[in-house]
Amino acid sequence: MKFKKAAGLIYLFVAVVIISCISEHFTKKETSLFEKAVQQMEYQLDYSNLYCYSNLTEELNAVNADMENKAVYLTFDDGPSARTEEILDILDKYDIKATFFVIYNESDKAKEIIKRTYEKGHTIGVHSASHSYKEIYSSVDSFLSDFEKCFEYLKDITGDAPSIFRFPGGSVNNYNKAVRKDIADELTRRGFTYFDWNVSGEDATKNYSEDSIYSNVLMGCKGRNSSVVLLHDSENKKETVAALERIIPDLLKEGYVFLPIDENVHPTVFRID
Numbered sequence: 001m002k003f004k005k006a007a008g009l010i011y012l013f014v015a016v017v018i019i020s021c022i023s024e025h026f027t028k029k030e031t032s033l034f035e036k037a038v039q040q041m042e043y044q045l046d047y048s049n050l051y052c053y054s055n056l057t058e059e060l061n062a063v064n065a066d067m068e069n070k071a072v073y074l075t076f077d078d079g080p081s082a083r084t085e086e087i088l089d090i091l092d093k094y095d096i097k098a099t100f101f102v103i104y105n106e107s108d109k110a111k112e113i114i115k116r117t118y119e120k121g122h123t124i125g126v127h128s129a130s131h132s133y134k135e136i137y138s139s140v141d142s143f144l145s146d147f148e149k150c151f152e153y154l155k156d157i158t159g160d161a162p163s164i165f166r167f168p169g170g171s172v173n174n175y176n177k178a179v180r181k182d183i184a185d186e187l188t189r190r191g192f193t194y195f196d197w198n199v200s201g202e203d204a205t206k207n208y209s210e211d212s213i214y215s216n217v218l219m220g221c222k223g224r225n226s227s228v229v230l231l232h233d234s235e236n237k238k239e240t241v242a243a244l245e246r247i248i249p250d251l252l253k254e255g256y257v258f259l260p261i262d263e264n265v266h267p268t269v270f271r272i273d
């Protein structure tokens with residue numbers, strides 16, 4: 001009898017120890033998840049004006065429309081500059097609209113060009129304030145701080161909050177592996193949409209010419225129903241402007257339609273792992 005009682009007490013003791021270990025394990029896990037969530041929240045609470053709620057409800061329709069039209073979305077990064085003005089004249093000549101991902105620039109001339117671009121009906125998107133990869137990709141916070149500066153700048157000039165952006169160097173590049181997913185998630189949460197590209201003029205590489213840009217774009221668009229074309233309108237891109245003079249009429253002849261990116265366009269994005 002005594003032995004049975006002792007065995008019963010031992011069982012009870014073991015059960016209590018096991019239960020307390022299990023419950024401690026779960027409590028610990030919950031705490032650490034919560035702590036992690038709080039850590040992630042820090043930058044989410046900052047930049048309180050950095051929100052944009054355009055919706056992408058008609059994505060599917062837009063994709064279908066693209067398929068019928070063989071749509072080409074010309075996009076220009078790194079402006080404004082004197083080249084932007086030349087590009088605007090060319091676009092006017094053919095009565096087509098495009099998209100400009102802009103870098104912050106304090107000069108009155110730059111602001112005037114951005115205003116003109118906007119008033120002509122082209123889409124303006126955020127690119128960067130500093131365009132310094134090392135700086136902006138050092139943390140999500142750094143990216144948001146830089147992004148906010150460019151966002152506010154464009155909003156002041158046009159009176160309209162930009163809703164789209166392009167990552168400097170594209171969403172997947174050698175500088176942003178550690179932060180790109182968190183940046184994409186956070187800006188998506190705030191209502192922004194980013195666009196990479198599926199056709200590149202390769203006008204930011206070491207060796208390029210008017211001919212190489214022209215053939216990269218024409219070959220790239222061939223067979224595609226929806227082409228998001230990467231080009232640059234920074235100061236030294238004379239070849240891009242010259243190539244554009246040939247790209248537009250030749251693609252028009254082949255039945256392509258040029259459109260600006262808007263909130264109904266299905267985003268072309270690289271895969272972020």
Ligand SMILES: [Zn+2]
Pocket residue numbers: 077078127131168169
């Ligand atoms: Zn850029």
